[in-house]
Amino acid sequence: MHRNKSWSRKLFLVCNFFFLALISFLCLMPIIHILAISFSSGQAASAGKVLLWPVEFTTAAYENVFGKPEYLRAFWISIQRVVLGTTISMALTIITAYPLSKDSRQFRLRTFYAWVFVFTILFSGGLIPTYTTIKSLGMIDTIWALVLPGAVAVFNVILLLNFYRSLPKELEESSRIDGAGHFKTLWKIYVPLSLPALATTGLFTMVGHWNSWFDGMLYMNHTDNYPLQTFLQTVIVKLDFRFIKAENIELALKVSDRTSRAAQIFVAAFPILIVYPFMQRFFIKGIVMGSVKE
Amino acid sequence: MNVLTRMWKREWPLHMMLLPGLILVLIFCYYPMAGIMMAFQKYIPNKGLLGSPFIGMKNFQLLIDYPDIGRVFLNTIYIAVMKIIAGLIVPITIAILLNELRKEWVKRTFQTLVYLPHFLSWVLLSGILVDILSPSAGILNQFLSIFGIKPIFFLGDNAWFPYVMVISDVWKEFGFGTIVYLAALTGINPSLYEAAEIDGAGRFKQILNVTLPGMMPIIILMLTLNIGNVLNAGFEQIFNLYSPPVYESADIIDTFVYRMGVQQAQFGFATAVGLLKSIVSFIFISVSYVLAYRIANYRIF
Numbered sequence: 001m002h003r004n005k006s007w008s009r010k011l012f013l014v015c016n017f018f019f020l021a022l023i024s025f026l027c028l029m030p031i032i033h034i035l036a037i038s039f040s041s042g043q044a045a046s047a048g049k050v051l052l053w054p055v056e057f058t059t060a061a062y063e064n065v066f067g068k069p070e071y072l073r074a075f076w077i078s079i080q081r082v083v084l085g086t087t088i089s090m091a092l093t094i095i096t097a098y099p100l101s102k103d104s105r106q107f108r109l110r111t112f113y114a115w116v117f118v119f120t121i122l123f124s125g126g127l128i129p130t131y132t133t134i135k136s137l138g139m140i141d142t143i144w145a146l147v148l149p150g151a152v153a154v155f156n157v158i159l160l161l162n163f164y165r166s167l168p169k170e171l172e173e174s175s176r177i178d179g180a181g182h183f184k185t186l187w188k189i190y191v192p193l194s195l196p197a198l199a200t201t202g203l204f205t206m207v208g209h210w211n212s213w214f215d216g217m218l219y220m221n222h223t224d225n226y227p228l229q230t231f232l233q234t235v236i237v238k239l240d241f242r243f244i245k246a247e248n249i250e251l252a253l254k255v256s257d258r259t260s261r262a263a264q265i266f267v268a269a270f271p272i273l274i275v276y277p278f279m280q281r282f283f284i285k286g287i288v289m290g291s292v293k294e
Numbered sequence: 295m296n297v298l299t300r301m302w303k304r305e306w307p308l309h310m311m312l313l314p315g316l317i318l319v320l321i322f323c324y325y326p327m328a329g330i331m332m333a334f335q336k337y338i339p340n341k342g343l344l345g346s347p348f349i350g351m352k353n354f355q356l357l358i359d360y361p362d363i364g365r366v367f368l369n370t371i372y373i374a375v376m377k378i379i380a381g382l383i384v385p386i387t388i389a390i391l392l393n394e395l396r397k398e399w400v401k402r403t404f405q406t407l408v409y410l411p412h413f414l415s416w417v418l419l420s421g422i423l424v425d426i427l428s429p430s431a432g433i434l435n436q437f438l439s440i441f442g443i444k445p446i447f448f449l450g451d452n453a454w455f456p457y458v459m460v461i462s463d464v465w466k467e468f469g470f471g472t473i474v475y476l477a478a479l480t481g482i483n484p485s486l487y488e489a490a491e492i493d494g495a496g497r498f499k500q501i502l503n504v505t506l507p508g509m510m511p512i513i514i515l516m517l518t519l520n521i522g523n524v525l526n527a528g529f530e531q532i533f534n535l536y537s538p539p540v541y542e543s544a545d546i547i548d549t550f551v552y553r554m555g556v557q558q559a560q561f562g563f564a565t566a567v568g569l570l571k572s573i574v575s576f577i578f579i580s581v582s583y584v585l586a587y588r589i590a591n592y593r594i595f
Contacts, residue, residue: 016391019391023388023404024407027465031410034421048431108305122579123576124572125325126330126551126568126572128329128332128551128555129329130322131555132332132339132561133321133322133325150322157315158594182307186311211417212415213530214530218556229415230417236417237421269414273410275413276409280405280409
């Protein structure tokens with residue numbers, strides 16, 4: 001491959017590098033732009049002077065955001081949701097995947113159970129019936145409405161059960177011979193060995209909970225119960241004026257709307273920006289394992 | 295001791311492990327399926343599922359007579375098909391180009407950067423897109439004005455809206471898709487390239503004759519799995535970016551169901567639309583899984 005260093009090849013390599021650098025920049029640019037706006041003065045932002053670097057640097061927008069009790073409350077609800085949701089979901093994924101990873105000689109009803117779970121990916125009652133179900137359970141305006149309905153993540157279960165199956169059978173057999181039951185085998189053998197797979201699915205579950213907003217909008221009647229993304233949906237995207245109180249108007253005039261929105265977006269994106277580079281190393285293995293099988 | 299009790303004695307811990315998950319799935323997935331009855335009712339929330347009067351197929355009749363329904367279906371399929379095609383071509387191209395890079399760390403860096411948008415929610419990305427695409431102060435229109443192009447209201451113009459949806463969706467997701475294709479690329483036997491080179495194939499010919507055929511199984515797999523998504527044009531994205539002036543080109547089945555059902559409280563009617571979508575989706579997904587199994591030997595478990 002290295003001997004073919006013709007003139008056209010070199011030209012291609014240079015162009016390719018710059019093209020891909022441009023593409024990467026285009027993926028990053030909107031976020032840098034928002035960050036620059038959030039640190040700029042209101043006038044500079046609304047005059048459209050800000051490109052990728054703050055103009056008339058100020059942290060006023062952030063002081064505004066962190067001074068807003070609604071924002072902080074929504075932030076706190078999202079944190080609770082991530083912790084509770086991820087814990088429940090991961091626990092369920094682990095104990096559901098284990099029995100389903102057995103073959104049907106070891107566990108007679110395995111195939112039947114597997115289809116019960118898989119069918120839920122194929123067919124659903126739809127938006128309205130699901131909503132009325134949650135409502136009739138009295139879960140409206142509680143955090144359970146955000147955490148429980150999606151707690152059994154069937155795709156994660158499938159990913160994990162495929163991983164369990166790739167582990168050598170002898171491990172389980174020897175543990176059973178040593179007198180460990182299924183629960184102990186799962187906890188002592190399977191869970192420690194599947195930590196990379198669990199880290200992948202766990203991180204994805206966390207990001208999923210942090211990012212979801214639609215269920216918050218659907219199941220929360222009181223805006224006080226909104227998780228962060230739902231709150232932002234109403235403030236940034238739909239511009240709901242219920243959130244701008246009379247005493248805040250002066251502040252809203254001081255800090256232009258645009259910088260404040262930018263700051264709110266960036267603060268909500270920040271936890272993700274920290275976590276996502278770490279996901280790469282787990283994730284590539286994970287997705288390859290889940291999608292490409294021999 | 296008969297067979298059943300012996301089986302139970304041996305397998306009960308496994309049943310117990312499945313129990314919590316089963317209960318949740320029964321409550322949140324299977325019980326709502328009973329609510330599909332609403333599609334055949336004039337559903338009155340106070341009277342509930344059992345008290346509401348049955349009206350047979352009237353909701354479906356209403357659906358057929360509804361003036362906008364054809365457009366809603368067409369929009370859904372139009373936007374979804376464009377997304378599937380663009381969402382296939384772009385990641386494959388980028389994966390091939392990334393694979394041409396010599397330095398591993400450059401490759402890794404670019405890869406990490408391009409899949410960043412995937413991890414942000416459509417709420418945040420909508421906030422960013424609304425700002426960037428704004429006709430008055432948006433950075434894109436400022437850029438276009440250098441070339442003397444008049445400001446375009448990308449999110450308020452029916453001619454532009456579907457394309458903005460496709461391009462922004464590709465922008466969000468192509469980095470993620472690239473990983474799958476890159477993985478497939480690294481699995482191609484290097485001796486095939488050497489053989490091609492000895493036969494006098496240039497770099498471009500090698501891509502055409504070695505790389506693409508090598509990627510074919512995974513390309514076909516992704517394509518067949520996407521068939522199941524033809525009725526999902528992207529609710530979260532469109533819901534966060536559309537507005538009444540672009541309903542004409544932007545309304546898809548899911549946004550339509552939301553507006554009818556949740557905002558206008560026409561529960562029976564919205565459920566009928568949703569049911570129709572669920573049935574068609576079910577057929578598409580089943581077909582795509584069967585195809586993926588037949589063609590690419592893909593199994594979900």
